[in-house]
Amino acid sequence: MPPIVPAVAAVVAVYPERAQAHFGVLRGHIFDAAERLQAGPMTETLKWGEPAYLTPITGAGTTIRLTWKPRVPEMLQMLVHCQTSLVEHWRNRFPDLKYDGNRAVNLPLSEALPMHLLDPCIAMALTYHRTRS
16 A cells, blocks of 8 residues: 555544544555556545545546544545445445435444445445446
8 A cells, every 4th residue: 555645644644543543444445445456546635625535547436535524523434426326326235334415424433444344335436437337
């Protein structure tokens, strides 16, 4: 896994410790999935001030954002573009996850990350455009 981009590291540095830990796990799974799925080189950047992961060279996936907000201090969110069908699909396939509208999975900081559910979600996001063609 590549070193974290400095601008992203600066944003994550203000997250509470548990949010930083969840972020690190999810970040690792995103990079691992991109490699395993041959989704193309990952770009780590900030979008709307939030850590974002995308595949701009291949265009295989939709952007995944990870964020923690002080107004919802007990959650880390994994977000995708609201105009995709991903969250609707995830909600049908993985009803045990907690969702926020049509754009996010809410991940309680007080709970272990359910990676057995999140890994397929990450894979679907990283191949969203590939599987729709």
